[in-house]
Amino acid sequence: xxxxxxRLLGFRFHASSRLLVVGGAISYRALFNWTTPPMFIGTxxxxxxxxxxxxxxxxxxLGVADDRFHLVGNAVLAxxxxxxxGGTMAVANERRYGTLGAVLLSPRRRVPLWxxxxxxxxxxxxxxxxxxxxxxxxxxxxxxPAGSLPGLGLVLLVAAGACSAFGLALGALGLRFRDxxxxxxxxxxxxxxxxxxxxxxxxxxxxxxxxxxLLPLTHAADAARGLTAGAGLDGRLLGAELAVGAGWGLLAxxxxxxxxxxxxxxxxxxxx
Amino acid sequence: xxxxxxxxxxxxxxxxxxxPRSRRxxxxxxxxxxxxxxxxxxxxLLGPNGAGxxxxxxxxNTLLLPTSGTARVFGHDVARDPxxxxxxxxxxxxxxxxxxxxxxxxxxxxxxxxLYGVGARDQKxxxxxxxxxxxxxxxxxERVEGYSRGMRQRLHIARGLLHHPDVLFLDEPSIGVxxxxxxxxRRTVADLAAAGTTVLLxxxxxxxxxxxxxxIAVIAGGRVRAxxxxxxxxxxxxxxDVLEIEAYxxxxxxxxxxxxxxxxxxxSAEDRGALQTVTVQTGRGASDLHGPVLAALDGVRIGRVxxxxxxxxxAYIAIVEEAxxxxxxxxxxxxxxxxxxxSEGVSA
Amino acid sequence: xxxxxxxxLVGVRTHVSYMSRSPIEITFxxxxxxxxxxxxxxxxxxxxxxxxxxxxxxxxxxxxxxxSVLFGSGGAVQNQRWLxxxxxxxxxxxxxxxxxxxxxxxxxxxxxxxxGATVLWGVLLFDVPLxxxxxxxxxxxxxxxxxxxxxxxxxxxxxxxLLRNANALANPLDTPVWLLSGLLVPITVLPAWxxxxxxxxxxxxxxxxxxxxxxxxxxxxxxxxxxxLGAGYALAAVLVLGRVERRARAAATLALT
Numbered sequence: 001x002x003x004x005x006x007r008l009l010g011f012r013f014h015a016s017s018r019l020l021v022v023g024g025a026i027s028y029r030a031l032f033n034w035t036t037p038p039m040f041i042g043t044x045x046x047x048x049x050x051x052x053x054x055x056x057x058x059x060x061x062l063g064v065a066d067d068r069f070h071l072v073g074n075a076v077l078a079x080x081x082x083x084x085x086g087g088t089m090a091v092a093n094e095r096r097y098g099t100l101g102a103v104l105l106s107p108r109r110r111v112p113l114w115x116x117x118x119x120x121x122x123x124x125x126x127x128x129x130x131x132x133x134x135x136x137x138x139x140x141x142x143x144x145p146a147g148s149l150p151g152l153g154l155v156l157l158v159a160a161g162a163c164s165a166f167g168l169a170l171g172a173l174g175l176r177f178r179d180x181x182x183x184x185x186x187x188x189x190x191x192x193x194x195x196x197x198x199x200x201x202x203x204x205x206x207x208x209x210x211x212x213x214l215l216p217l218t219h220a221a222d223a224a225r226g227l228t229a230g231a232g233l234d235g236r237l238l239g240a241e242l243a244v245g246a247g248w249g250l251l252a253x254x255x256x257x258x259x260x261x262x263x264x265x266x267x268x269x270x271x272x
Numbered sequence: 273x274x275x276x277x278x279x280x281x282x283x284x285x286x287x288x289x290x291x292p293r294s295r296r297x298x299x300x301x302x303x304x305x306x307x308x309x310x311x312x313x314x315x316x317l318l319g320p321n322g323a324g325x326x327x328x329x330x331x332x333n334t335l336l337l338p339t340s341g342t343a344r345v346f347g348h349d350v351a352r353d354p355x356x357x358x359x360x361x362x363x364x365x366x367x368x369x370x371x372x373x374x375x376x377x378x379x380x381x382x383x384x385x386x387l388y389g390v391g392a393r394d395q396k397x398x399x400x401x402x403x404x405x406x407x408x409x410x411x412x413x414e415r416v417e418g419y420s421r422g423m424r425q426r427l428h429i430a431r432g433l434l435h436h437p438d439v440l441f442l443d444e445p446s447i448g449v450x451x452x453x454x455x456x457x458r459r460t461v462a463d464l465a466a467a468g469t470t471v472l473l474x475x476x477x478x479x480x481x482x483x484x485x486x487x488i489a490v491i492a493g494g495r496v497r498a499x500x501x502x503x504x505x506x507x508x509x510x511x512x513d514v515l516e517i518e519a520y521x522x523x524x525x526x527x528x529x530x531x532x533x534x535x536x537x538x539x540s541a542e543d544r545g546a547l548q549t550v551t552v553q554t555g556r557g558a559s560d561l562h563g564p565v566l567a568a569l570d571g572v573r574i575g576r577v578x579x580x581x582x583x584x585x586x587a588y589i590a591i592v593e594e595a596x597x598x599x600x601x602x603x604x605x606x607x608x609x610x611x612x613x614x615s616e617g618v619s620a
Numbered sequence: 621x622x623x624x625x626x627x628x629l630v631g632v633r634t635h636v637s638y639m640s641r642s643p644i645e646i647t648f649x650x651x652x653x654x655x656x657x658x659x660x661x662x663x664x665x666x667x668x669x670x671x672x673x674x675x676x677x678x679x680x681x682x683x684x685x686x687x688s689v690l691f692g693s694g695g696a697v698q699n700q701r702w703l704x705x706x707x708x709x710x711x712x713x714x715x716x717x718x719x720x721x722x723x724x725x726x727x728x729x730x731x732x733x734x735x736g737a738t739v740l741w742g743v744l745l746f747d748v749p750l751x752x753x754x755x756x757x758x759x760x761x762x763x764x765x766x767x768x769x770x771x772x773x774x775x776x777x778x779x780x781x782l783l784r785n786a787n788a789l790a791n792p793l794d795t796p797v798w799l800l801s802g803l804l805v806p807i808t809v810l811p812a813w814x815x816x817x818x819x820x821x822x823x824x825x826x827x828x829x830x831x832x833x834x835x836x837x838x839x840x841x842x843x844x845x846x847x848x849l850g851a852g853y854a855l856a857a858v859l860v861l862g863r864v865e866r867r868a869r870a871a872a873t874l875a876l877t
Contacts, residue, residue: 047792054795061805062667182647189655199659203666285872335707337869354869358713369704374641375634383634386627387712387719431708 048078073197075133079125086121087167088184092174125160151233159220162245172255275470276309280341303494314465316485362432366447373417388435402430422453492595509582515552518575529568631722649733653684657738677742679804684734692727693773694790724773728766753836765826768850774857822849
């Protein structure tokens with residue numbers, strides 16, 4: 001639902017953590033296109049909130065699922081705007097600004113360099129989800145037990161982390177392909193369909209359900225729904241979300257390494 | 273009637289930075305620019321980056337409103353009557369942008385011909401004419417994304433000429449264009465002017481300005497610092513000779529000593545690795561200063577010593593350095609008298 | 621006065637072919653609406669509403685058309701800025717409204733790809749029966765709806781000329797218009813205070829006409845209302861643009877990227 005049109009960073013340990021935190025924070029400011037206040041509020045806060053209302057009313061009309069299902073599902077999904085596009089921009093915008101070559105000339109280790117870039121988007125995604133969930137629950141009058149709040153925070157954090165890893169893996173494609181935002185746009189629509197944020201997954205065919213299992217947010221959405229209903233934290237769902245996130249993170253690191261090597265061979269770095 | 277009249281043009285940019293408490297900062301890009309261009313004249317606007325050249329052009333071509341002052345193009349006020357001005361002007365800027373690169377040159381020209389009000393009957397002929405003029409015949413059906421920078425620049429010019437403009441604004445057209453393409457471009461521009469089109473050109477290339485322009489205005493810090501024919505600008509520094517000395521290890525003290533030599537009007541030094549080039553501007557026919565200058569540099573190794581006549585570039589640098597007050601460290605108060613008697617009437 | 625239709629025709633042709641050659645435009649026009657269509661069909665099926673599957677496909681197509689107009693028209697100005705062509709368009713002696721109208725119409729035309737794609741997708745994958753109540757009227761209603769949305773786009777484009785971050789407005793305007801125009805859900809389920817907003821949107825009437833052509837009902841009244849509203853929006857846009865252009869010249873926002 002969100003669209004980005006292109007039309008959009010002893011000695012060993014200490015230095016790596018600096019690269020992770022400082023490099024990540026600077027690259028967030030340099031490469032994320034949505035940090036201006038109107039952009040941030042419009043795209044990351046108001047947009048997802050309105051999407052919650054759209055699906056809640058759609059759900060009420062069709063009677064497929066209750067308010068809680070759509071509200072919580074879409075609130076968890078709200079993190080995807082920051083995480084999927086952020087992860088993509090963290091790599092792909094280097095190409096747009098023509099700085100990719102300079103970054104790849106860096107002698108630093110790649111894992112902290114790239115993962116540091118995903119870090120700000122995790123926090124950003126967590127903030128967005130928490131905001132959307134709070135406001136939507138207040139406006140639509142959905143009771144959320146106070147005791148479930150710490151658990152909810154943890155679930156939303158893990159969801160944002162998994163989703164950022166997913167975004168970074170898509171961003172890695174930016175080292176190889178020109179129109180990577182196209183992929184992230186399609187990917188975020190696919191998340192809407194397959195993670196069960198909008199459509200109850202039991203109504204989907206088997207293969208779509210299976211695909212949803214492997215995507216970030218699916219398990220987190222289910223865990224969050226359980227928590228808001230007062231059922232307590234489901235450790236299995238949380239573990240599944242963590243595993244999915246770790247898997248995408250690993251894939252991201254591998255893809256980044258492979259494409260970086262390939263880019264030298266194919267000379268695709270400076271192709272705009 | 274004059275082609276372009278700019279009278280005390282000023283332009284201020286306001287920008288807001290910071291959030292939530294934003295600060296308003298005002299930048300004065302152009303601080304009172306006055307000049308006139310006669311019909312058929314090729315007028316050059318020179319100046320360092322950020323001097324206000326592009327802002328001046330954009331006020332004249334109706335893209336920006338002047339903060340104060342007035343400008344007219346063939347008698348039409350640029351602020352009050354933009355459409356009448358737009359009918360008579362073409363605007364071409366340098367660089368890769370400003371074209372639909374997934375479309376062919378032909379489609380680009382057809383579209384802009386429509387927007388610039390070229391009649392349906394004349395379009396085909398006019399486009400063919402222009403493709404021929406800029407040498408794109410045979411490639412007009414290819415997508416622009418495959419074009420070289422020089423080809424894009426030529427297509428830009430064709431686009432700017434579609435409606436037979438009386439005045440053509442060329443904003444750094446030769447930027448990033450290779451020497452051969454730049455030469456072709458100069459010929460095209462010269463031909464246009466010869467055929468009666470008034471051209472206002474900005475450029476960083478002195479040779480280009482020297483070769484093409486009837487008159488030149490040098491802008492720095494938002495003001496016109498000198499205005500005249502290339503010859504008259506050069507004459508500003510004509511009463512000088514330039515002595516270039518290659519040296520190794522010249523220090524500030526020695527430069528000061530050179531500066532104090534009677535008859536020396538300016539000294540600057542430029543490092544090139546271990547080698548330094550000391551440029552000494554002296555009064556006319558000051559070959560007899562060789563001795564005293566070299567004596568002042570006593571104690572350092574001296575390489576080649578040459579003396580030459582000042583070029584447009586020397587004149588330009590003298591004007592700009594004087595304007596920006598960048599004389600202190602090396603040059604001293606060298607360039608006195610640059611303003612005197614530079615402005616001339618319109619040479620129509 | 622053959623100049624005006626020719627100007628619009630050449631303009632629409634130029635921009636439709638430019639956008640059609642962009643992979644990202646095609647993604648928005650075709651792939652993303654297909655996801656909506658899939659989502660809508662499964663939701664309607666789960667709701668035990670198999671009779672309304674065509675409505676779901678058509679609704680998803682309308683969502684796609686609106687998305688195309690919203691981002692195309694809002695982004696039209698921004699895109700011209702990025703391309704560096706905005707200044708050459710403004711310097712042209714043609715009034716800015718007549719420069720922008722073909723662009724917004726072109727985005728609506730690109731949006732019709734969405735309608736074709738979602739209906740075809742429904743037929744091929746989900747065996748959605750093509751039982752249009754008024755097949756011919758449907759073929760009239762869609763282009764007229766597109767025309768009125770294109771004119772609405774002109775007002776969007778007009779207000780977006782001044783804004784550097786047009787996307788900031790465009791992104792959150794997506795879903796509320798789907799909701800308020802009844803593209804998928806009838807507006808009757810919404811709170812009563814939202815109804816006046818719905819009535820003021822040409823999308824509401826265009827969607828009503830297209831849905832009526834699909835599943836029965838009065839097509840012409842909402843269709844004419846959509847055109848009248850669209851024309852009103854276009855007229856407002858022309859008035860706004862005169863001021864907007866002058867402000868843009870004063871504020872120096874044309875060349876900003």
